[in-house]
Each structure stands twice: as C-alpha cells, then as structure tokens.
Amino acid sequence: MAASQNFLHALVGSMSQGAAGNPTVAVIEAAFAHHDLHWRYINMEVTPADLSDAVRGAKAMGFRGFNCSLPHKVNVIAHLDGLGESAGIMGAVNCVVRRGDQLIGENTDGKGFLKSLVSVIDPRGKSVVLFGAGGAARAIAVELGLAGVKKITVVNRGEERGRELVELLRTKLKLEAELVVWNGDYAVPAGTDVVINGTSIGLYDGEARLAIDVHSLHSGMVVADVIFNPPRTRLLRDAEARGCIPVDGLGDAREPGHRGWSKFWDRASPSGRRGHAGGLGKRSRFMTEAAPPLLEMRGIVKSFPGVRALRGVDLTLHSGEVLALLGENGAGKSTLMKILGGAFCADAGSIAISGREMRFQAPHDSRAAGVAIIYQEFNLVPGLTACENIFLGQERTRAGFIERQHERQRAAELFRRLGVQIDLDAPCRRLTTAQQQLVEIAKALAFDARIIVMDEPSAALTSHEVERLFEIIRDLRRQGIAVIYISHRLDEIFTIADRVTVLRDGANVGERPIGELTRQQMIELMVGRELKDEFPKRSVAVGPSRLKVTGLQRGRAVRDVSFEVRRGEILALTGLIGAGRTEVVRLIFGADRREAGDIQLDGQTLAIRTPRDAIAAGIGLLTEDRKLQGLILGHSIRENFGLPNLDWLAADGFVNLRGEREEFARYVETLRIKVPHQEQHARNLSGGNQQKVVLAKWLARDCEVLIFDEPTRGIDVGAKYEIYLLMNELAAQGKAIIMISSEMPEVLGMADRILVMHDGRITGEIADVAHATQEQMMQLAVA
CATH class of the missing domain: 3.40.50.720 (NAD(P)-binding Rossmann-like Domain)
Known part of the structure; x- marks a missing residue:
C-alpha cells in the first residue's frame, strides 16, 4: 500500500561547521508549516573530513538540495557533478541543487x-x-x-x-x-x-x-x-x-534564498508571494526589523589599588557584528573584556545579553551565557598537549573515561578550518608563539559561543594565517555570532570591522561606523593628540662595523648566516614566522648553543656560550615573548629591572635598594611607564608598559648592541611611537640595533637596511630601504 503523503517529506538542508543554534532552521520550518508543505529542513554539522561522505549521503537520500556555508563553499566543488556559471567564475558555492541524478553547485549571492x-x-x-x-x-x-x-x-x-x-x-x-x-x-x-x-x-x-x-x-x-x-x-x-x-538592500537580503529555493522547487519559493509571512529567504521579513543589542554593557566601573581602570564605560554589540575595540595600552580594553569574561567583577554597572541582565561571578558563568574569550595572555597549560588544552574543562567522557579519539578528531578539524597543521601531541611549551596563538583560537572556536572576544589574536600570525582568520570571522558573522576584535594593527580594523569603539584612560571617547573614520582619526582618538608621522624621522650617520657574525650554524634552523651591523644603524631582520630570525639572535645572545660560527664586537672575537657572556660583552636582547622570557610576572617591576644589573647594584652580597629605586625612577620618568608604584607586580601592567620595563633594564646596562625581537607586538600606536623614538635615540648614541619584526610597514619605516630570511638562510639584502616595497620583501621571504 502506498504511504500517505503526510508521511513523505521532501528533504532540503544546510551543511556547515558550527551549525548549532542556526536560526534559519526555525524560520524555514515555520514557513513550511505556514504553507502546509511536506518538506523538512535538516541542519547538518559537517566537518571537512566528512564532507565527501555527507554529499554522497545527501544524494543517496534524495535531498532536493542544500545550502552550503564556510568552511565548505570551496571544498564542496570537488564532490559535485557540475557548477552553475556564477559559481564557476567565483570558485565558490552557496547552494547545491539536484538536477536529475546530478548535484549542481550554484552561487546566488549576487x-x-x-x-x-x-x-x-x-x-x-x-x-x-x-x-x-x-x-x-x-x-x-x-x-x-x-x-x-x-x-x-x-x-x-x-x-x-x-x-x-x-x-x-x-x-x-x-x-x-x-x-x-x-x-x-x-x-x-x-x-x-x-x-x-x-x-x-x-x-x-x-x-x-x-x-x-x-x-x-x-x-x-x-x-x-x-x-x-x-x-x-x-x-x-x-x-x-x-x-x-x-x-x-532588501532584495539582496531575500533573493539569494529565494533563488536557491526556486532551484530546489523548480518554481518560485513561497517567500516570493506578497502578503505571506512565512519567508524562506536568507533573512525573513521579521528578521530585518531592528533588533535589540545582543550585548549591552552600561556604566562599567573598575578600580585597582592606585588605579581607576574603567570610568563608566558603555558598550553595545549586535548579532552578526564585528566590533573593533581600540585604545592605548592601559586604556582599559583588557579589563573591560575580563569583566565580560567573568575574570573580574565590576565595581558598578550592568551587563545584559539579549535583554537579560547577567551577573558573572566567575569565567564559567560567562561561558554558560555564550561568551568565549581569547585573551592576549596565553591561557594554556605548558605541560599539556595542544589537543588537551583545547578541550580542557569540556572533555567528552564515556563510562568515566575521556574519549581521546573524539577530541583528536575535533582538534584536527579545528586546525584544518584554520588552514594550519599543528602537532596535536606536542606539549604547548614546545610550540612556537604563533602555534600557541593558534591553539588559543581553536580553543575558543571549540565552544558554541554567541559572542567571541579576540584580544590581539593575530599578533603572532603570518599574513596568510591572518587572512584565514578573517575568513573564519566572516563566516561567524554570517551565522549571527558577534565578535569583539581588539588589535593595534589598524589595517586589520579597516579590513574586518563593522564598527569601532575607542577607550582612553578608562573612558569611552568615540563610537563610530568604520566608514566614518580615517586611520589618522583613529590614532588621534586613541592617543588624545595628533601624531604627524607614524614613524619618526631621523638623520644619523652610519659608522663602521660594530657587530659581525660569520657562518652561524645550528642544524636546519640556522644555516651559514653571516652579516654585520654598523654603528648607529638599525638593521631589520625579517621573514615569515619560522624563517629562523629569532633562532639567529638567540645564538648571538648565547641562549642556544651554536654548532659553528664566529661573533665579533668592535673587531674582537667573543666567546659567547651563555646569556651571561653576552650581557658581559655588552649585548642585550628584548625577547619576542616579554611575559615568559622577558619578565618574572610575579615579581615587582623594580625587581625585574634589577635582575640583569645586580653586578653594579649590589655590593658585598647586598642589593643597594635605594640606588635601585632611584635608578629605576629615572627610567620610569624617561620612558613614561604608567605605574602607581615600583612594587607593582609586572603581571598587572599593560603590554606596552611591560615592554618599557624590559627596555629599561637593558638601557641601564648601557649595552653596545641591542636586539629588539618583535618590540611592538601587542602595543598601541602611541606606545609604538615612543619605542621608535627610543630606538632612534639609541642609534644616535652609536649603538648597533637589530630589529626583528613581522610588520612590514614597521620594517620599511624604521630600518636603515633589511635582511630577509627563509628556511634558516638569508635570502636577500635590501639596502635602498627608501624605495623598497612590501612585495619585494615578500618575494625574498618565500624564495
């Protein structure tokens, strides 16, 4: 006997990753019911590894078609029988339709x-x-x-x-x-x-x-x-x-869905009928009405001993919006986000999510409300593997045992989504700074969050990795997930943000759509003054060679590297992450043992076996990771300042505390370090002020050679300018400066000469920096 029509349903659906909470399901199912249609919309969580099987399964089960979103818009093409004209040109698919026994990829977005x-x-x-x-x-x-x-x-x-x-x-x-x-x-x-x-x-x-x-x-x-x-x-x-x-834009908002549905139906979708409420477009009519903010933070106040960090800050965020939160280091951005994340409790003010007032007493309260935070400071357990860190606190168990294989599969999928490969079994302490940053991002993506805060997420990523991150953020935005993006790289803000909120000295000083701000206006809002040049001009006569290295060798990480740095010169050492830049300066500083090579300073060969030898010879290193390698965060900033200077601050085994305080006070004033007192723990300072403390301890040693490894990473434009001025001043004093930087505009703006590395070797030198281009540097970096 033939089955009743009531028990037969035409199947359509959506294939995506991060499908949980997709509001499209409720909208479309309501439309089916409104028009008395025997159709079902299946929301499918499909990983990249399962995409091929999912497409074959949809075909075998007779699906009329399915919508396709990131990360599958491009990769699904390999599993289809053909492409429509627009999809073929764009190389991307947003819906798949059945034509006879074939699945054809279409792109109806335009x-x-x-x-x-x-x-x-x-x-x-x-x-x-x-x-x-x-x-x-x-x-x-x-x-x-x-x-x-x-x-x-x-x-x-x-x-x-x-x-x-x-x-x-x-x-x-x-x-x-x-x-x-x-x-x-x-x-x-x-x-x-x-x-x-x-x-x-x-x-x-x-x-x-x-x-x-x-x-x-x-x-x-x-x-x-x-x-x-x-x-x-x-x-x-x-x-x-x-x-x-x-x-x-109303037609553009509705029509892509209508086009897709008309292809599934072979006729116009019900949403095209005037007067009917049950729309099947990408956004229904009732979804286009002005919606209340997803997040409202009102009058947030927070004080610490001697510091009022936030002074009645307001912040709003809408679903599907990318909000850039800007400000100098110490402006209050991280404090505000730690309050949102439940790490701090506000002294006054309110937080509401979807109109419901929330009280976050701990991070798990915030997480339960749908907030995920990627902090600027890595929040990883060094001894645990990358995979274990991602799922720490949200492990899936069966019969009391953690399902490790399931975790490995999910972790691998997250990293494939980021477009990178990470050793899942490697302890995080063995990963590079860039790899640890990617683990943090994957960790945040593992939560089904409605709000994701990214605090300097791209600071240690290559340009390719940053672009992949932006693709993920755009996909999150399309799913209705809101992102708060904190970055000092203003070019990123123009690329990814919809709106900008600027904090200064703990207060909100500006909130505007991205299209209403120029780069210069952003900088002026952040620093409260006009900066005429992003990179300060200088005129220094470069003198004879000071530091000369010949034939440096350490396995495949550093291969036969030779160069020299002259008196008064800022030499930039650049290249992609993993090119060997940091490894070279660690050999010079004695942090790693070199297999071969000589190091000379002012014509004298140095026997550097440890950092102590390098310091004694007059070489200082501002490390890439100031938190792990440059500072002891649990000690006061005065104690951190004194550590490399004990040989002249101490006498007869006792530290001259008065002399230490007086000397450090001089650098606090010179470097404009914002701190209530010298006994403040280093962990409580902003990134820019932490970097200045690291710089102060090396300036006090009067080093002849100073190595700056990513000196402005995670630092605001105002603090960057001050660091640049100090570098210029040191060069004017005859010091030899080596600067490692991943920011190509910074390299072009500050360096007298550029060396580019790739795969452990120097692949090129750019002497005419005034006429150099980023494209020229990139060609050498991938040579």
Whole structure:
C-alpha cells in the first residue's frame, strides 16, 4: 500500500561547521508549516573530513538540495557533478541543487541585487563604481559582469583584496576593471552610471556614513546599497536628495534564498508571494526589523589599588557584528573584556545579553551565557598537549573515561578550518608563539559561543594565517555570532570591522561606523593628540662595523648566516614566522648553543656560550615573548629591572635598594611607564608598559648592541611611537640595533637596511630601504 503523503517529506538542508543554534532552521520550518508543505529542513554539522561522505549521503537520500556555508563553499566543488556559471567564475558555492541524478553547485549571492538593479536600469554597457571587495561585493561584481556592464571601478581600503577582485573580473569575465585604494571621501568620476555600496557600512546604523563625496553624485545616477537593516541608509537618503535613483538592500537580503529555493522547487519559493509571512529567504521579513543589542554593557566601573581602570564605560554589540575595540595600552580594553569574561567583577554597572541582565561571578558563568574569550595572555597549560588544552574543562567522557579519539578528531578539524597543521601531541611549551596563538583560537572556536572576544589574536600570525582568520570571522558573522576584535594593527580594523569603539584612560571617547573614520582619526582618538608621522624621522650617520657574525650554524634552523651591523644603524631582520630570525639572535645572545660560527664586537672575537657572556660583552636582547622570557610576572617591576644589573647594584652580597629605586625612577620618568608604584607586580601592567620595563633594564646596562625581537607586538600606536623614538635615540648614541619584526610597514619605516630570511638562510639584502616595497620583501621571504 502506498504511504500517505503526510508521511513523505521532501528533504532540503544546510551543511556547515558550527551549525548549532542556526536560526534559519526555525524560520524555514515555520514557513513550511505556514504553507502546509511536506518538506523538512535538516541542519547538518559537517566537518571537512566528512564532507565527501555527507554529499554522497545527501544524494543517496534524495535531498532536493542544500545550502552550503564556510568552511565548505570551496571544498564542496570537488564532490559535485557540475557548477552553475556564477559559481564557476567565483570558485565558490552557496547552494547545491539536484538536477536529475546530478548535484549542481550554484552561487546566488549576487542575483538578488541584480534583480533589484534591473528593475530601475539596464546594466548593459554601463559604468559602475563598487565600494568594497569582500564576499558581497565580489558576488555583485560577477553578476554585473555577466549582465554586460562596460566597466567596474573597485574602490577598497585594502589593496590586496581589491586587486584580487579586479584580476578576477579581467581574467574570468574579460571586463574592463580598475582598483582605487580608498582613502578619505571618494569623488565619483563623471560618466558613472551606477554607484554601489558593497561594504557593511551602515548595518544597524542609519546614520553611518560611507566616505563618499555626495556632491559628486548627479541627478539620474543609480545609487544602490546592499545594507538591508535599515533599508533606507544615509547613503540612499543623501543620494535621493541629489536627485539619484535609490536601490535598497532588501532584495539582496531575500533573493539569494529565494533563488536557491526556486532551484530546489523548480518554481518560485513561497517567500516570493506578497502578503505571506512565512519567508524562506536568507533573512525573513521579521528578521530585518531592528533588533535589540545582543550585548549591552552600561556604566562599567573598575578600580585597582592606585588605579581607576574603567570610568563608566558603555558598550553595545549586535548579532552578526564585528566590533573593533581600540585604545592605548592601559586604556582599559583588557579589563573591560575580563569583566565580560567573568575574570573580574565590576565595581558598578550592568551587563545584559539579549535583554537579560547577567551577573558573572566567575569565567564559567560567562561561558554558560555564550561568551568565549581569547585573551592576549596565553591561557594554556605548558605541560599539556595542544589537543588537551583545547578541550580542557569540556572533555567528552564515556563510562568515566575521556574519549581521546573524539577530541583528536575535533582538534584536527579545528586546525584544518584554520588552514594550519599543528602537532596535536606536542606539549604547548614546545610550540612556537604563533602555534600557541593558534591553539588559543581553536580553543575558543571549540565552544558554541554567541559572542567571541579576540584580544590581539593575530599578533603572532603570518599574513596568510591572518587572512584565514578573517575568513573564519566572516563566516561567524554570517551565522549571527558577534565578535569583539581588539588589535593595534589598524589595517586589520579597516579590513574586518563593522564598527569601532575607542577607550582612553578608562573612558569611552568615540563610537563610530568604520566608514566614518580615517586611520589618522583613529590614532588621534586613541592617543588624545595628533601624531604627524607614524614613524619618526631621523638623520644619523652610519659608522663602521660594530657587530659581525660569520657562518652561524645550528642544524636546519640556522644555516651559514653571516652579516654585520654598523654603528648607529638599525638593521631589520625579517621573514615569515619560522624563517629562523629569532633562532639567529638567540645564538648571538648565547641562549642556544651554536654548532659553528664566529661573533665579533668592535673587531674582537667573543666567546659567547651563555646569556651571561653576552650581557658581559655588552649585548642585550628584548625577547619576542616579554611575559615568559622577558619578565618574572610575579615579581615587582623594580625587581625585574634589577635582575640583569645586580653586578653594579649590589655590593658585598647586598642589593643597594635605594640606588635601585632611584635608578629605576629615572627610567620610569624617561620612558613614561604608567605605574602607581615600583612594587607593582609586572603581571598587572599593560603590554606596552611591560615592554618599557624590559627596555629599561637593558638601557641601564648601557649595552653596545641591542636586539629588539618583535618590540611592538601587542602595543598601541602611541606606545609604538615612543619605542621608535627610543630606538632612534639609541642609534644616535652609536649603538648597533637589530630589529626583528613581522610588520612590514614597521620594517620599511624604521630600518636603515633589511635582511630577509627563509628556511634558516638569508635570502636577500635590501639596502635602498627608501624605495623598497612590501612585495619585494615578500618575494625574498618565500624564495
């Protein structure tokens, strides 16, 4: 007997990683019920390792189709029978549809926008200005190219991402395209027919301003915005006032889902029927209404002995938003986030999540409320493996035993999602700083959090790893997860953030959409003054050779390295993480035993076997990790200052405490170290002030050679400038400076000469720094 129709369901669904809590399920199931459809929407948690089996299983079970999100948008292609035109050009799929016995990958992300645009103008032969080069802008650009536009000018803050989009349009679509790096208000060229905002500027904020010269808009020009909430953005209101034809983002928000569903149905989706509440689009109508903030922190106050860290700070965060939290070291960013994370209790103020007031007495309270924190200070157990650290406190057990194999599989999936390989069985103490940072990120991703705080997450990552991190953040944003992103790398903020909140001296001094701020304005808000040059100018005559190393060798980590540093010179040693930069300076400092090679200072050969020998010879090293190697965090800053200086601070076995305090007080004033008193424990200082304490102890030794290993990592722009001034002053005194840095603008801005390393060797020297480029450095770094 044939089964009743009530017991037969057409299957559709979604394949993603981090699928838990996906609100799309409730929306679509409600729509099915509203339209009396015998369909089911299956929300599937699919790991990269299981993707092939999942696709085959969906095909075998007769799925009509499924949505596909990161990390599968690209990798799913290998398991499909074919691609639609847009998906083939973009190399990414957002939905898979069944056609007969084949599964075809489609990309509908830009089709809704094109439909809205075609309703007011025929795009064929038109000239378009497109703001942005992210996922939305990329999809729109491809659809415009397929629709026959004449030219697309991509206006973007980041050059690399913009250039990638322009090259795609030129090579795949044979389209005339150019890139304009966005800086300040952009004047739309005469002859432009269509202007499109493809960025997130204006999302949830009707007053957010796109940095465009509205006077360059002319009557009859079409101005479109992908922002759907609010539908009438400031850009569209300004455009209407100039006589332009506005196109809002509501069609773009709904249509990709409609297109996907029409392909599953072979007819229009119910969400396309006017007057019906049960939408099946990417965002239903009721989802586009203004929603209350996911997080509200109001009037937060926190004091420590002698310091008022927070002075009534307010902070709001919306679902699916990336909020950049900026400020100098000591401004209160970490304290505010530790209160959110339950590590500190506020003295006054309130915290609400989804409108419900919360009281966090401990970190587990915050975690239970859906908050995950990646602190700037590594929170790892050195003796445990990478895998054990990730799941510490959330182990899965059966019959009282931890399921280690399950943990290993999940950890491997997390690292594949980050695009890196980590030895899961290696104790964290053996991992590099960059690898430990990746373990911290994987640890946070292992929680099903609604709010993720990332405090300097990219500080020790390569550019490739940072870009992969940004891809993950964008995917989290699409899932409705909110991210608070703390970084002193301002270029990252322009790339990833929707909105910016700035703290100074424990107070909120600015909160604006990213499109309303320039880099210079950000810096001025943070430091409270104008910095005319990011890198201070200097004019120092470089003298004869001071430090010379010849034939340094240690296994494959350092292979036949030779160079010299001259009097008054800042020599930059750069390259990708793992290239051997830190290993070279550790050999010079005697921290590691060299297998071969000579070290000379002012023509004299040095017998350096230990750091004590290097210090005695006049060589100082500011280590890459100031917390683990540069300071004893449980001791006072005065004691830390005195450790390498005991030979002249002590007499007859006793430390001259008065002399130590007086000498240290001089450096506290000179370096402007913000500290209530000298007995403050080093762990209670901000990153920038900790770095200054490390610098002070080496300055007190009057070293002839100073090695700065990542001297500004995790330090705000104001403190960076002060460090740069000190480096210039030391060079002017005739010191020889070696600077290791992963930040290429810093290298180009500070160095007199650059050595680039790869795989333990020096692969090139750049003497003409004034005309050097980041591309030139990168070519040498991967040689």
